[in-house]
Amino acid sequence: xxxxxxxxxxxxxxxxxxxxxxxxxxxxxxxxxxxxxxxxxxxxxxxxxxxxxxxxxxxxxxxxxxxxxxxxxxxxxxxxxxxxxxxxxxxxxxxxxxxxxxxxxxxxxxxxxxxxxxxxxxxxxxxxxxxxxxxxxxxxxxxxxxxxxxxxxxxxxxxxxxxxxx
Amino acid sequence: xxxxxxxxxxxxxxxxxxxxxxxxxxxxxxxxxxxxxxxxxxxxxxxxxxxxxxxxxxxxxxxxxxxxxxxxxxxxxxxxxxxxxxxxxxxxxxxxxxxxxxxxxxxxxxxxxxxxxxxxxxxxxxxxxxxxxxxxxxxxxxxxxxxxxxxxxxxxxxxxxxxxxx
Numbered sequence: 001x002x003x004x005x006x007x008x009x010x011x012x013x014x015x016x017x018x019x020x021x022x023x024x025x026x027x028x029x030x031x032x033x034x035x036x037x038x039x040x041x042x043x044x045x046x047x048x049x050x051x052x053x054x055x056x057x058x059x060x061x062x063x064x065x066x067x068x069x070x071x072x073x074x075x076x077x078x079x080x081x082x083x084x085x086x087x088x089x090x091x092x093x094x095x096x097x098x099x100x101x102x103x104x105x106x107x108x109x110x111x112x113x114x115x116x117x118x119x120x121x122x123x124x125x126x127x128x129x130x131x132x133x134x135x136x137x138x139x140x141x142x143x144x145x146x147x148x149x150x151x152x153x154x155x156x157x158x159x160x161x162x163x164x165x166x
Numbered sequence: 167x168x169x170x171x172x173x174x175x176x177x178x179x180x181x182x183x184x185x186x187x188x189x190x191x192x193x194x195x196x197x198x199x200x201x202x203x204x205x206x207x208x209x210x211x212x213x214x215x216x217x218x219x220x221x222x223x224x225x226x227x228x229x230x231x232x233x234x235x236x237x238x239x240x241x242x243x244x245x246x247x248x249x250x251x252x253x254x255x256x257x258x259x260x261x262x263x264x265x266x267x268x269x270x271x272x273x274x275x276x277x278x279x280x281x282x283x284x285x286x287x288x289x290x291x292x293x294x295x296x297x298x299x300x301x302x303x304x305x306x307x308x309x310x311x312x313x314x315x316x317x318x319x320x321x322x323x324x325x326x327x328x329x330x331x332x
Contacts, residue, residue, distance in 0.1 A: 003249055004314050004327055010214030011325040018323030020206070025257055027205040037221040037237050039193040040186070042208060048176030051211075055203040058224040060237035066282055067233035071203050071226035074284060077275045078268065079259050083169055091191055093245050102244065109243045112305035116232055118240060139278035148170050157184030159177040161170055 022052060025079065029053040032075045034131075035062040035087040040154045043087065047159070055081060061094045061127070062087055063119045064134040073140040083146035084135060088128050090153050094120040124151055128162045188218060191245065195219040198241045200297075201228040201253040206320045209253065213325070221247060227260045227293070228253055229285045230300040239306040249312035250301060254294045256319050260286040290317055294328045 031054040033043040043049065043056045055075045057068055064086075075081045097120035106114050121127035132149040135141075149162040197220040199209040209215065209222045221241045223234055230252075241247045263286035272280050287293035294315040301313045315328040 003251075003312060007213045007251065007314075007316070008325060008327065011212060011323075013214060014212055015323045020321050020323070023206040023320065025204075025206075025259060032203070037198070037223045037241065038191075039218050039220055039222070040189040040191075041217065042210060042222075044208060045217075046177060046180055047173045048179060051207065052205050054205050056205070056208075056224050057203045057226075058222050059233050060223075060240045065233040065236075067225050067231040070231075070282055070284060071224075073272060073276075073280065074226045074259060074268065075203065077272050078263075085169075085173065093191060093240060097244075102240065106239060106243050106306050109308045110239075110306050114239065114306055116236055118236060140272050140276050140280055142275045146169060148173075150173070154189065155186050157177075157181045157186070159174060161174065 024052065027052065027054045027079065027081055030080055030082045032057065032072055032081045032084045033087065034064070034068055034072065034084055036060065036089055036092060038089055038092065038154070041089070041152060046087070046152060046157070047085070055079070061092060061119055061121065064131040065119070069138055069140065072135070076141055076145055082144065083148070086128055086131050086135070086147065086149045087152050087159070088124055089151065090124065090155070094118065095124065096122055125162050129164050132162070132164045190218065193218065193220045193245065193247055196246055196248045198223065198238055198247045198250045199253065200230070200234055200238065200250055202226065202255055202258060204255055204258065204320070207255070207318060212253070212318060212323070213251070221245070227258060227285055227287065230297040231285070235304055235306065238301070242307055242311055248310065249314070252294055252297050252301070252313065252315040253318050253325070254290055255317065256290065256321070260284065261290065262288055291328055295330050298328070298330045
């Protein structure tokens, strides 16, 4: 079986039970989540969301990048979300790494030098605080747009609110 | 109740039933998914994945951006994924829009002109093809890294494989 065959077979089972009723383009809870690509949790699971409730933006670390801002601004301005929840997690692949180490790893494996920054971090709570502040400084969100930050513990499933005073 | 209170209350219910056993940092199926932030589906649901199976990268449209490449390369080189599944979907907020229209919308709502491209598209299958080709042209993936593309129909739940010949 090829990867494509496996995916289509799994999807056929999903189609059997799928029900699109009640789902619409604009998120029902007017919420966007920015979090890591990590495989061990879903944003929906961790905060009890149903299909249709919220936009979910995921990248390595859950970091605020130009692409995350592109997505969050579109979510807010075009599709009516009014708040963003930033969640970074324990045991992240970016934690405690250096950019130089990661670039060397790519060079060793793929034979090419990357030109971008991998955005590693060394303090989990501070990385949430930094990203909450970066979003608050962004001029593209509507008046009253709310931004809150949490850490997520992959061993316990627990969210912890991050005090985001500067 | 504040947003934070709501989230923490929902998370407390998750923590009650959460079981971290079997979960590890490296995705068990050695797979990464790149898809849209849309609220109406999860990548895990659509292709029958369990927690721990795959990295999930989500942004507006599921587009290949520098940030998506940062995440996918980290996923492959540091955390052992060997394939990427690109999924764009029907009724996407970016479909049929123009960059100028979206920039104007932000200017109207927030009073600031964005400097980036929103990456709208006008042909769903072609946007998948374009992004599959963009990833294949990226020099940072290990030898043998596989990239496949699909569309997802938000009304039926069905994936469709995209012929990605140029």
